[in-house]
Amino acid sequence: MSSVTLSNITKRFGNFTAVKDLDLVIEEGEFFTFLGPSGCGKTTTLRMIAGFYYPSEGKVKFNEKDMTTVSPENRNTGMVFQNYALFPHMTVYENVAFGLKVRKKKKAEIKKRVEDVLEKVRLKPFIDRQVSQLSGGQQQRVALARALVIEPDILLLDEPLSNLDARLRDEMRNEILRLQREYGITTIYVTHDQVEALTMSDRIAVFNVGNCQQIGTPTEIYNQPVNDFVAEFIGETNLLDVDWKEDKEEFYSEGLNKSIAVIPPEPEMSEGPLKMSIRPEAIQVSEEELSGPNVFLGNVQLVQFTGEAVHSFIAIHESDVTLKVTDLNKGPSTYLKENAQVYVQLPPSQVRVVPKAKKE
Numbered sequence: 001m002s003s004v005t006l007s008n009i010t011k012r013f014g015n016f017t018a019v020k021d022l023d024l025v026i027e028e029g030e031f032f033t034f035l036g037p038s039g040c041g042k043t044t045t046l047r048m049i050a051g052f053y054y055p056s057e058g059k060v061k062f063n064e065k066d067m068t069t070v071s072p073e074n075r076n077t078g079m080v081f082q083n084y085a086l087f088p089h090m091t092v093y094e095n096v097a098f099g100l101k102v103r104k105k106k107k108a109e110i111k112k113r114v115e116d117v118l119e120k121v122r123l124k125p126f127i128d129r130q131v132s133q134l135s136g137g138q139q140q141r142v143a144l145a146r147a148l149v150i151e152p153d154i155l156l157l158d159e160p161l162s163n164l165d166a167r168l169r170d171e172m173r174n175e176i177l178r179l180q181r182e183y184g185i186t187t188i189y190v191t192h193d194q195v196e197a198l199t200m201s202d203r204i205a206v207f208n209v210g211n212c213q214q215i216g217t218p219t220e221i222y223n224q225p226v227n228d229f230v231a232e233f234i235g236e237t238n239l240l241d242v243d244w245k246e247d248k249e250e251f252y253s254e255g256l257n258k259s260i261a262v263i264p265p266e267p268e269m270s271e272g273p274l275k276m277s278i279r280p281e282a283i284q285v286s287e288e289e290l291s292g293p294n295v296f297l298g299n300v301q302l303v304q305f306t307g308e309a310v311h312s313f314i315a316i317h318e319s320d321v322t323l324k325v326t327d328l329n330k331g332p333s334t335y336l337k338e339n340a341q342v343y344v345q346l347p348p349s350q351v352r353v354v355p356k357a358k359k360e
């Protein structure tokens with residue numbers, strides 16, 4: 001097991017900067033996720049940790065050891081690629097044994113280690129099957145076994161579940177977590193799927209166009225996003241422009257035409273353009289009159305049923321604002337009716353005022 005330290009990492013391809021000034025410490029045994037939209041630099045960063053790319057600037061360390069320009073085969077990392085990169089005409093055994101053969105291990109040791117790891121990923125019955133005759137989920141397990149069998153210090157997973165259907169993705173998510181806990185291995189996981197990131201990670205780094213926007217635990221990232229990009233990318237949220245009114249010491253929403261009570265008021269965020277973010281599940285709605293701060297009258301425009309949840313879109317009176325509200329499905333008697341007039345409250349403790357993300 002190793003910790004990974006990235007100090008001031010920049011990666012340029014010609015004139016294009018794919019990753020900029022990245023500082024990051026991943027602790028031993030941690031499940032750490034790089035999350036962000038397509039093209040934001042997640043894979044490039046992972047490849048610099050694997051050694052497939054060397055950084056243009058900055059240092060990569062495993063524990064205290066400088067690995068910045070060490071070749072991939074001398075890093076002892078196990079990597080699982082998005083397309084698995086298996087040898088289709090070899091058997092499961094041959095695929096998994098490959099890395100050990102390259103490392104010139106003895107035949108008996110190879111056999112034992114391959115059988116042990118196939119037991120762990122529950123593929124022992126398929127040991128002699130050709131990889132091309134396996135399902136997507138089974139191939140994914142072979143790729144995991146192949147990465148784990150070399151007993152890597154660090155496991156690197158690049159969008160490993162993106163080729164699987166939704167049900168299999170759920171199953172493999174649990175499977176990867178189970179293996180990670182069993183081996184206690186430092187794991188770095190790349191995804192653009194926020195649910196994968198939130199459910200699996202000890203900590204997440206949120207990337208956007210080559211920049212790391214925030215590092216934190218799933219609950220920190222979801223509940224205390226540092227800017228509008230993070231608030232919008234992780235989960236769903238209602239975002240509205242707000243201004244800080246110095247004279248009255250309060251936030252004002254032009255869209256809602258009203259001052260907005262916020263606890264705590266966070267005056268350090270009063271410089272530059274600001275947004276308020278409120279999660280759809282945090283908004284209170286009632287057909288009965290509501291009292292207190294941040295109460296608005298609105299009309300229900302649309303009600304969408306997803307099975308476990310009900311989403312309602314509420315147009316606030318005398319404004320252009322439509323708020324999305326989400327409630328767990330508590331039965332048909334609780335669904336809002338389209339066109340009904342309702343009271344909406346944005347609880348001050350749930351409103352978060354954040355700066356707009358800087359555009360680089």
Ligand SMILES: Nc1ncnc2c1ncn2[C@@H]1O[C@H](COP(=O)(O)OP(=O)(O)OP(=O)(O)O)[C@@H](O)[C@H]1O
Nearest residue numbers: 013016018036037038039040041042043044045192
């Ligand atoms: N070898 C390369 N040469 C030139 N540009 C590259 C190279 N590799 C990546 N890039 C560019 O760097 C940027 C970041 O790419 P990267 O693959 O790291 O993104 P990503 O966040 O992993 O995206 P995705 O989720 O689509 O895989 C992209 O704009 C990409 O086109």
